[in-house]
């Protein structure tokens with residue numbers, strides 16, 4: 425890319441990133457960091473692990489709110505050196521974020537490498553293990569929900585990474601933590617994957633009729649009936665329906681996959697935004713994981729309670745950045 429083209433691309437990225445919907449999402453992320461601020465004395469675990477991108481606007485928000493201190497020359501102050509760690513795979517973005525925030529810890533790698541792939545038998549070690557125990561993990565992914573490469577298992581790399589994050593936070597001393605997950609809000613799944621998602625949702629409606637009722641009241645009977653009779657074609661739906669499918673499916677599957685780890689899980693935000701003519705459709709959620717005795721002793725009730733919060737936090741962020749949700 426030539427210098428001029430790169431500069432123009434940066435301006436476009438900046439304009440896109442400053443949008444009110446995204447600013448509202450960054451405010452939500454900062455709220456999560458606030459819950460864990462200030463860091464415990466002597467702790468080596470960062471507060472915030474992020475895909476900050478080249479511009480680091482989420483880090484800037486933390487600076488503005490006083491969770492990250494800068495020196496007069498703009499570099500990260502020593503006191504804040506362990507508050508935030510950025511992950512980045514793109515060489516241009518790495519250079520730019522380091523230029524904007526000198527002294528910022530940047531792990532220059534792909535998330536798949538950080539998590540040591542999708543295998544349930546390989547885990548990060550050393551400093552990668554420590555950063556994976558960050559109190560707030562923000563996976564702001566510019567990609568759709570993709571299926572794992574190993575079939576016929578019904579699995580998604582990003583959900584396998586979240587399972588690993590759960591296990592790592594459970595290590596002694598177990599730490600409460602929070603996941604912020606953003607995905608492109610479309611479901612361009614083939615027939616095979618679509619069928620399995622519909623079957624999965626139907627099984628879960630059968631398991632928890634309150635979950636089904638909450639989905640019906642939020643997305644409407646027609647969609648739920650089409651899911652139940654297997655007729656819904658996710659890829660052919662209007663984007664608003666594709667986003668709703670993600671709202672029902674993503675937190676549900678995470679709660680399901682991590683239930684055996686004994687967390688008390690709540691969905692704090694479950695939101696769709698964008699999807700109009702000039703805005704890409706997006707999906708974002710925030711889930712909290714708390715260490716809980718009850719979760720271990722009453723797993724079924726605990727799981728049902730996790731499901732209850734999913735649709736009560738379902739909503740949208742409008743083009744002005746206002747959040748409209750039931751909860």
Ligand SMILES: C[S@@+](CC[C@H](N)C(=O)[O-])C[C@H]1O[C@@H](n2cnc3c(N)ncnc32)[C@H](O)[C@@H]1O
Nearest residue numbers: 475476477478481482512513514517534535564
């Ligand atoms: C959507 S941008 C982040 C925007 C930022 N969170 C904000 O608030 O403006 C995502 C960034 O993560 C990087 N990224 C995406 N997927 C990644 C992966 N699997 N591993 C490492 N970096 C990744 C991209 O290169 C990009 O710079």
